[in-house]
Amino acid sequence: MTNTARPENVDTPQGLAFAITAYVLWGFLPLYLKLLTHMHATEVLAHRVIWSVPVAGAVLVATGRTRDLKSVLTNRHSLMLALVTATLISVNWGIYIWAIGAEQTVEAALGYYINPLFSILMGAMLLGERLSRAQWVAVLLAALAVIVLTVETGRLPMVALSLMLTWGFYAYFKKSLPIGPNQGFLLEVLILTPPALAYVVWLGATGQGHLFTSTWDTALLMGCGVVTAVPLMVYANGAKLLRLSTIGILQYIAPTMIFLVAVFVFREPFGGAKLIAFPLIWLALIVYTTSMFRQMRRKR
Numbered sequence: 001m002t003n004t005a006r007p008e009n010v011d012t013p014q015g016l017a018f019a020i021t022a023y024v025l026w027g028f029l030p031l032y033l034k035l036l037t038h039m040h041a042t043e044v045l046a047h048r049v050i051w052s053v054p055v056a057g058a059v060l061v062a063t064g065r066t067r068d069l070k071s072v073l074t075n076r077h078s079l080m081l082a083l084v085t086a087t088l089i090s091v092n093w094g095i096y097i098w099a100i101g102a103e104q105t106v107e108a109a110l111g112y113y114i115n116p117l118f119s120i121l122m123g124a125m126l127l128g129e130r131l132s133r134a135q136w137v138a139v140l141l142a143a144l145a146v147i148v149l150t151v152e153t154g155r156l157p158m159v160a161l162s163l164m165l166t167w168g169f170y171a172y173f174k175k176s177l178p179i180g181p182n183q184g185f186l187l188e189v190l191i192l193t194p195p196a197l198a199y200v201v202w203l204g205a206t207g208q209g210h211l212f213t214s215t216w217d218t219a220l221l222m223g224c225g226v227v228t229a230v231p232l233m234v235y236a237n238g239a240k241l242l243r244l245s246t247i248g249i250l251q252y253i254a255p256t257m258i259f260l261v262a263v264f265v266f267r268e269p270f271g272g273a274k275l276i277a278f279p280l281i282w283l284a285l286i287v288y289t290t291s292m293f294r295q296m297r298r299k300r
Contacts, residue, residue, distance in 0.1 A: 011241070011242050011243055011246050012241040012242070014238075014241055015237075015238045015239075015240070015241025015242040015246075016238070016241075016242065016246070017238070018234050018235065018237050018238025018241065019235060019238035019239065019242055019246075019247065019250050020238075020250060020253065021231075021234050021238075022231045022232070022234040022235035022238060023235070023250055023251070023253035023254045023257075024253065024254075024257065025227070025230065025231040025234070026231050026254040026257075026258075027253060027254045027256070027257025027258055027261070028257065028261075029227060029231075029258075030100050030105055030108075030258055030261050030262070030266070031261060031265070032220075032223070032227050033096075033097055033100040033101075034100055034101075034266070035220055036097075036101075036220055036221075036224075037100065037101035039210050039217075039221075040208075041094055041097040041098040041101060042094065042199065043199075043200070043203060043208075043209065043210065043221075044097050044221070044224065045090065045093050045094045045097055045196075046196040046197075046199045046200050047196075047200065047211070047221040047222070047224045047225075048093055048097075048224040048225070048228045049090065049189050049192040049193055049196040050193060050196050050197060050200065050225070051221070051222050051223070051224050051225025051226070051228075052185075052189045052224075052225045052228045052229040053186070053189050053190060053193055053225070054225065055225045055226055055228075055229040055230065056182065056185055056186040056189060056229045056233065057186060059182065059229075059233055060182060060183060060186055065180065065182065065183060066183075068179040068180060068183045069179065069183045069186060069187060071179075072177075072178065072179050072183070072187060073187075075178075078177065078178055078179075081173060081176055081177055082177060082184065082187045082188060082191060083191055084173050085170055085173050085174050085177065085184070085188055086187075086188035086189075086191040086192050088166050088167075088169055088170040088173065089166075089170050089188055090192055091162075091166050092163060092166035092167050092170060093228075095159060095162050095163055095166065096108055096163060099159045099163075103266065103268055104159045104268075105258060105261065105262035105266055105268055106259060106262040106263065106268050106269075106270060106274065107157050107159040107160045108159055108160065108163060108258060108262075109255045109256075109258040109259035109262060110145075110149075110157060110160040110255075110277070110278070110281065111157075111159060111160035111161065111162070111163030111164045111167075112163060112164075112167070112254060112255035112258065113252070113255045113259075113278075113281045113282075113285065114142050114145075114146075114160060114164045114281060115163075115164050115167055115168055116248070116251060116285070116288065117138055117139050117142045117284060117285070117288060118142075118164050118165070118168045119168055119171065119172075120135055120138075120139070120288070121139050122168055122169075122172055126172070132291050132295065134287050134288070134290065134291035134294075135287075135288060135291050137284075137287050138284040138285070138287040138288035138291070139284070141280050141281070141283055141284035141287065142280070142281055142284045144280055145276075145277040145278070145280035145281045145284070146160075146161070146277070148273050148276050148277045148280070149273050149274070149277045151273070152272055152273030153273070180236070181232075181233075181236035181239075182233050182236050182237075185229070185232055185233065185236075189229075248289060248292050249289060252285060259278075
């Protein structure tokens with residue numbers, strides 16, 4: 001049987017286009033969420049879940065990839081794993097939505113900057129992977145940045161750490177789901193839909209909801225499905241067509257855009273300890289990325 005699979009460590013123009021598109025969309029997401037800050041974060045979260053279902057479902061039906069989803073629905077272990085990933089991604093979304101409304105977007109960007117470094121630390125602690133000296137330096141620089149912020153503010157940067165932890169563990173458990181990322185995403189939002197629907201119905205019954213109160217608010221809430229599902233599914237397709245090292249570089253696009261939007265559009269303060277912490281994180285990422293490239297060259 002002839003193997004027609006794409007060779008490893010080869011970037012394709014389609015993969016590059018998909019991945020960059022996804023990261024740019026994620027980078028602009030704060031601008032969309034800012035339009036929803038007059039609503040409670042949990043209401044926005046519920047609508048992100050509900051309106052993602054038809055978008056993700058339509059994509060899977062159009063591509064004829066619903067069979068894997070059916071098989072997982074009959075597997076108790078896979079369903080429990082999907083429940084864990086669904087919980088983690090919903091908490092991550094909720095924190096991020098709240099952070100935009102609370103003018104903590106700079107700290108949210110910090111969390112997504114730290115995340116790759118947290119992932120390699122998880123690999124060492126949970127999977128027994130050995131870290132190179134450069135990777136340990138990167139992790140320690142990131143830890144130092146967190147310490148600097150904590151000393152100046154008198155508290156841990158909880159938004160950044162919470163986003164880092166929820167996304168890091170989400171990615172860790174997501175790898176164990178025996179289905180593709182698109183099917184897995186639909187399964188997660190399907191699991192979250194019953195409580196989300198119940199909450200939205202309750203908001204409407206008590207007069208606290210914003211759905212159907214105005215054309216603008218209704219359009220924004222329904223649009224949450226598109227801005228949530230589309231980048232995730234575009235990214236999932238791009239990641240299959242790119243080298244790991246390329247994904248490693250491109251993943252900095254989104255937090256960089258989030259950071260720039262926070263400082264130059266939202267005019268959030270950027271001074272004091274942040275002027276020390278962020279350069280430390282950027283230096284850590286340079287060290288980490290350089291080390292990653294060297295390791296991949298040795299493997300080849």
